[in-house]
Amino acid sequence: MDKYDLCIIGAGPSGYAAAMRAIDFNKKILLIEKSELGGAGVNNGALSSKTWWELARSVDSLYSHKSRYNLSTSEINFNELKQQVAAAVAERKELLRSHIEKLKSGDNAKDITFLKGSAYLRSPHLVEITSENGKQTIEADYIILATGSRPRKLDTIPIDEEIIMTSDGISNLKKFPKSMVILGAGVIGCEFATIFSSMRHTKVHLIDKGDRILPFEDEDVVKVIEQNMEAHDILIHRNSRMIRMGIVDGEVEYELEYSDGKKEVFHVEKALVSVGRVPNYENLGLEEIGVKMDSRGIIDSDTQTSVDNIYASGDITADIALVNVGELEGRHAVEKIFSTPSRKLIYENISTIMFLNPEVAGVGLNEIQAKKKGIDYKLASVDYKIIPRAIAKRNTQGFVKMLVSNDEEMKIIGLRVVGEHASSAMQAIALLISMDKGIEEIAECVHPHPSIPEGIQECVRLFLGKSTFKPYALNNLLHCETHYCTDEQG
Numbered sequence: 001m002d003k004y005d006l007c008i009i010g011a012g013p014s015g016y017a018a019a020m021r022a023i024d025f026n027k028k029i030l031l032i033e034k035s036e037l038g039g040a041g042v043n044n045g046a047l048s049s050k051t052w053w054e055l056a057r058s059v060d061s062l063y064s065h066k067s068r069y070n071l072s073t074s075e076i077n078f079n080e081l082k083q084q085v086a087a088a089v090a091e092r093k094e095l096l097r098s099h100i101e102k103l104k105s106g107d108n109a110k111d112i113t114f115l116k117g118s119a120y121l122r123s124p125h126l127v128e129i130t131s132e133n134g135k136q137t138i139e140a141d142y143i144i145l146a147t148g149s150r151p152r153k154l155d156t157i158p159i160d161e162e163i164i165m166t167s168d169g170i171s172n173l174k175k176f177p178k179s180m181v182i183l184g185a186g187v188i189g190c191e192f193a194t195i196f197s198s199m200r201h202t203k204v205h206l207i208d209k210g211d212r213i214l215p216f217e218d219e220d221v222v223k224v225i226e227q228n229m230e231a232h233d234i235l236i237h238r239n240s241r242m243i244r245m246g247i248v249d250g251e252v253e254y255e256l257e258y259s260d261g262k263k264e265v266f267h268v269e270k271a272l273v274s275v276g277r278v279p280n281y282e283n284l285g286l287e288e289i290g291v292k293m294d295s296r297g298i299i300d301s302d303t304q305t306s307v308d309n310i311y312a313s314g315d316i317t318a319d320i321a322l323v324n325v326g327e328l329e330g331r332h333a334v335e336k337i338f339s340t341p342s343r344k345l346i347y348e349n350i351s352t353i354m355f356l357n358p359e360v361a362g363v364g365l366n367e368i369q370a371k372k373k374g375i376d377y378k379l380a381s382v383d384y385k386i387i388p389r390a391i392a393k394r395n396t397q398g399f400v401k402m403l404v405s406n407d408e409e410m411k412i413i414g415l416r417v418v419g420e421h422a423s424s425a426m427q428a429i430a431l432l433i434s435m436d437k438g439i440e441e442i443a444e445c446v447h448p449h450p451s452i453p454e455g456i457q458e459c460v461r462l463f464l465g466k467s468t469f470k471p472y473a474l475n476n477l478l479h480c481e482t483h484y485c486t487d488e489q490g
């Protein structure tokens with residue numbers, strides 16, 4: 001029986017990152033993947049959807065330029081766009097595959113094996129792998145579970161991944177649908193609504209059970225996104241409950257009930273069900289060997305499961321489901337196994353981007369979260385209209401909003417940037433949050449010009465009373481205020 005120092009189950013972003021960190025410790029590693037290298041980080045997930053988004057942004061801008069400069073353009077071809085997405089996915093997968101191959105050869109060859117097959121734990125140290133060559137069992141000192149997640153399905157909706165799809169079925173589309181309903185106004189649902197509406201061939205309906213999309217995000221952020229969605233002819237069904245959805249004569253029929261009790265039936269060509277993801281922890285033998293789980297995923301403490309030699313990372317754990325978080329956890333698990341990490345995992349400085357129109361970047365808390373935690377904060381906000389880079393882009397829609405602690409230190413609590421290049425300054429702020437630092441460093445640091453981060457710098461200078469533009473003169477473009485949660489609660 002082959003024996004390994006570490007066996008990693010699942011070669012998505014988390015498992016792959018774990019394997020590569022284990023290489024640094026010169027260990028004998030087995031990486032097992034039952035489907036596609038890269039997991040949802042590449043296939044039917046982060047990379048594929050972001051390639052669609054980038055293409056959709058180009059198409060959208062092409063249409064804007066067409067009217068701005070009175071240009072004529074030929075028809076956008078769906079299959080050409082789809083081929084670009086397939087090429088991006090293939091390129092990344094080939095890089096991941098050839099990287100492993102190259103690591104195994106040469107003078108400094110590493111002991112890593114990549115196996116295509118489905119893994120099952122027979123005991124805490126024995127992994128059974130079923131592949132096209134049959135079954136084999138290996139032994140491993142340590143195991144990392146990185147089996148990820150899959151789209152949540154609802155029993156009442158007949159998902160066939162052709163007419164009614166999840167995000168896994170997008171790659172089955174053969175042309176732009178004339179119309180499409182998206183059930184779920186969370187991040188993934190709103191990203192696809194942005195993608196399809198930007199291509200200008202699909203009438204998008206978005207079913208939102210609340211009175212606004214992205215319910216976890218601040219109202220001012222959501223307002224900009226909703227405005228653009230409606231300008232792109234997206235029909236947002238607010239305060240609506242879906243009573244039924246089915247396939248009738250090859251198309252989708254769905255019925256909604258609104259909060260006032262009124263009901264309405266709609267017909268569209270395709271549907272995308274985007275109601276969250278569920279962790280892949282079934283059929284792994286975990287219960288039998290005592291790994292504790294709840295409905296959100298594996299219960300872990302700093303990536304350690306309830307079984308000594310078994311760790312878990314990525315979407316299978318009950319926390320934030322993102323590529324960067326999965327990679328962080330995978331690397332951290334390996335460091336815990338083979339050394340001592342310099343600190344415990346922290347999630348406070350995780351930066352995120354929502355790929356909408358425009359993009360929304362964030363790090364730390366937003367106002368909703370700060371209020372929920374009862375934190376008093378100062379807020380500074382700067383409109384894109386005063387940022388030269390946005391003016392040069394000829395698109396000044398957006399703003400920068402920063403929250404800091406309401407004390408002398410003014411430690412950064414959170415940042416939201418809505419607009420073109422929104423994500424360009426997140427790292428600096430994430431670093432300051434993780435270092436528990438105040439804002440002076442940014443106020444005096446010379447920023448490249450013209451750049452969107454200059455808007456963040458102006459926010460910081462607002463807090464310090466030394467902004468270039470004065471809020472008392474341009475109150476509609478920048479302002480600073482203090483919010484007392486303690487007052488509201490008391």
Ligand SMILES: Cc1cc2nc3c(=O)[nH]c(=O)nc-3n(C[C@H](O)[C@H](O)[C@H](O)COP(=O)(O)OP(=O)(O)OC[C@H]3O[C@@H](n4cnc5c(N)ncnc54)[C@H](O)[C@@H]3O)c2cc1C
Nearest residue numbers: 010012013014034039040041119148149314315321322323
């Ligand atoms: C449409 C969409 C868009 C997204 N956009 C973003 C984004 O913009 N930014 C971002 O950070 N995140 C994004 N995400 C989330 C991101 O893709 C996931 O958080 C990330 O892929 C999780 O990585 P993972 O390694 O934990 O799991 P996965 O990527 O799910 O990989 C797990 C792997 O394990 C394999 N596996 C499962 N069971 C077994 C078994 N028994 N044996 C062997 N192998 C097994 C699976 O086949 C899979 O390949 C998006 C997700 C979706 C669906």
